[in-house]
Amino acid sequence: MNIIWLGVPLWGYVVVGLLGGLVGIAELISRYPDSPVRAVATPPGIFYATINLLAAIAALAIGAVLSDTQPVPHETPHGEVLLFRTEDLLILLATTGFGALAFLRTKLITLRVGDADIGVGPSFILDTLLHAADRAVDRARAEPRAQLISDIMAPVSFEEAKLVLPTYCFAIMQNVSVEEQQKVALEIEALSGVDMPDRVKALNLGLLLLNIVGEHVLRIAVQNLEQEFAAAGRVLESVEQEMEGIDFDIAIVNLTPLCAELADMPEDQQIEVEYEVQRMKALSLTDQTRRYLFGLFLIKTFGADIVSKAIKAIRDDISLSDTPQPSLPHPTPPEQE
Structure with a gap:
């Protein structure tokens, strides 16, 4: 049985969720090129990717409610359901999926505090989460990295x-x-x-x-x-x-x-x-x-x-x-x- 919520089938939420999660994973990979899989697999890395995933899904749900186009009745073996037309659904997935990622990284203004530039806006929340994930990933990988480099560089002067x-x-x-x-x-x-x-x-x-x-x-x-x-x-x-x-x-x-x-x-x-x-x-x-x-x-x-x-x-x-x-x-x- 197909699950439909707010005129969007389940696969639509899966697509935008994967898009958001993959963008979060890509950010972590870019920060830890020496061992990307280990960085993503840590609890903080999983949490950061999940935040991006949930944000994209939430944006799709909000976009479905506020959309100018409305779901239309479709006949299914299980009865009549309200569902967006295919072209309207694809536009909705693209705009809300990428829009959520852009919105989370938006800075309304940038304040200079001491020697640091602090962005005021949705990006502040994401930057804070990313910074926390960075510190936690660093702590989780510190001991394995120390042991690894000690082993590799053992014969090196x-x-x-x-x-x-x-x-x-x-x-x-x-x-x-x-x-x-x-x-x-x-x-x-x-x-x-x-x-x-x-x-x-x-x-x-x-x-x-x-x-x-x-x-x-x-x-x-x-x-x-x-x-x-x-x-x-x-x-x-x-x-x-x-x-x-x-x-x-x-x-x-x-x-x-x-x-x-x-x-x-x-x-x-x-x-x-x-x-x-x-x-x-x-x-x-x-x-x-x-x-x-x-x-x-x-x-x-x-x-x-x-x-x-x-x-x-x-x-x-x-x-x-x-x-x-x-x-x-x-x-x-x-x-x-």
């Missing part, structure tokens, strides 16, 4: 892995953005300068990568590189040392084309590489971080051997110590009257 492990993880993923690589580089640079045991630094490095590449990729990367950390680390460190005396602005113009030439890279791929290089050049970073990011990018794209050969081949042309930086004309200050 921070000093040996700080360059090669991120590079290898990003190479496996392929689609890690320059911005994410920039964030990792800054975090690694900060960790390198902190006075703490190597083991603690290694655990922090693992947590940093876990948030981007996930458990499976990180575990595979560590297993594959376990016997090669020291050797691979020395290769990357040698490249970093060679770039230490290099003028970044000159190297970014000359070094990339030479690497592409040595690798015999097709022209269309060279255009893509040049685009990424220009994006990297525009980032607001220290010279050390820019050189580090540039070196990681070149090694990931061309390989350590080609990058080392290219640096050695044009070291005299791009060295800070041997080559004067190109002088730019300075504007003449106006004469004071």
Whole structure:
């Protein structure tokens, strides 16, 4: 027997409920990319998705009552029932389903309280629930994550892995953005300068990568590189040392084309590489971080051997110590009257 309420069949409530629940789940997944299933499966995650689900169903019921179109009589084997026409029902499902999600995220005004912006409106309730779910999910996952990262990073030394492990993880993923690589580089640079045991630094490095590449990729990367950390680390460190005396602005113009030439890279791929290089050049970073990011990018794209050969081949042309930086004309200050 078909269940009909307010002119809407049961499957209509199921559809909008699933839509609301899936949007809530998608928000949680976007906040916990390293372990989305575990985040959603926690009680707070289930509660947040359920709130979105119930809100969508409630909006459908309200929309059915307030709709300009009214249900019309339909004959069924069980008698006459009031039911929306198919086209009216589909419009109602779309408008109330998406409308409820938009309404819950609406900010009427935004108030500045201290250093925080607080939205006043329905979004405040949802933001509060999401914040509570975040904290609860974090607490529920803290112990498993600590145990997991301790297990994965057991054979890893921070000093040996700080360059090669991120590079290898990003190479496996392929689609890690320059911005994410920039964030990792800054975090690694900060960790390198902190006075703490190597083991603690290694655990922090693992947590940093876990948030981007996930458990499976990180575990595979560590297993594959376990016997090669020291050797691979020395290769990357040698490249970093060679770039230490290099003028970044000159190297970014000359070094990339030479690497592409040595690798015999097709022209269309060279255009893509040049685009990424220009994006990297525009980032607001220290010279050390820019050189580090540039070196990681070149090694990931061309390989350590080609990058080392290219640096050695044009070291005299791009060295800070041997080559004067190109002088730019300075504007003449106006004469004071």
